[in-house]
Amino acid sequence: MYILIDNKSGAPIYDQICSQIKSQIISGALSEHEMLPSIRGLAKDLRISFITTKRAYEELEKEGFIYTVPAKGCFVAPKNVELLREENLKKIEDHIEQIIQLAATCNLSKAEILEMVRFSLEEEV
Numbered sequence: 651m652y653i654l655i656d657n658k659s660g661a662p663i664y665d666q667i668c669s670q671i672k673s674q675i676i677s678g679a680l681s682e683h684e685m686l687p688s689i690r691g692l693a694k695d696l697r698i699s700f701i702t703t704k705r706a707y708e709e710l711e712k713e714g715f716i717y718t719v720p721a722k723g724c725f726v727a728p729k730n731v732e733l734l735r736e737e738n739l740k741k742i743e744d745h746i747e748q749i750i751q752l753a754a755t756c757n758l759s760k761a762e763i764l765e766m767v768r769f770s771l772e773e774e775v
Contacts, residue, residue, distance in 0.1 A: 651680060651687060655696055663698055667706035675715055675726055676734055686716060686724045 653670045655663055674680045686692075689707055693700035707724055710716045717727045753763050 653692075653696060655698065664702050664706040664709065667692075667696075667703065668709050671706070671710055672713075672715055672737065675729075676737065680726045682726055682728045684726045685722075686726065688723055 651671070651674060653667055655666055659666060661669075671680070671686070680686075686707070687695065689703045690700050693703040696703070707716065707718075711718060711724070714730055714733050715727055716724050718724050749763065758766075
């Protein structure tokens with residue numbers, strides 16, 4: 651598992667850890683039931699407080715991405731297709747919002763935005 655902390659990012663460190671682990675789970679880089687590094691071990695590797703990694707793991711567990719086995723550790727939860735779909739839908743909505751904001755700065759009309767999307771979709775096929 652690879653995690654990169656960006657100190658210049660405005661995102662909290664625990665959130666950076668969460669999003670990177672989620673991405674690795676969704677992409678399949680981390681497989682179901684794979685053991686994650688211990689909270690203290692990850693904190694030591696990243697040179698951050700174990701409280702920060704604990705919070706990241708708690709968030710991931712609350713969202714259903716990992717589960718904890720007492721005295722054993724944390725593991726990647728079996729993929730919940732609906733959960734992954736919702737996660738990806740949220741990412742798409744975020745990207746659409748960015749597109750709308752950028753389009754506004756260029757004075758693009760709705761028709762022009764839709765034409766760009768249609769063109770991109772045709773290229774994919």
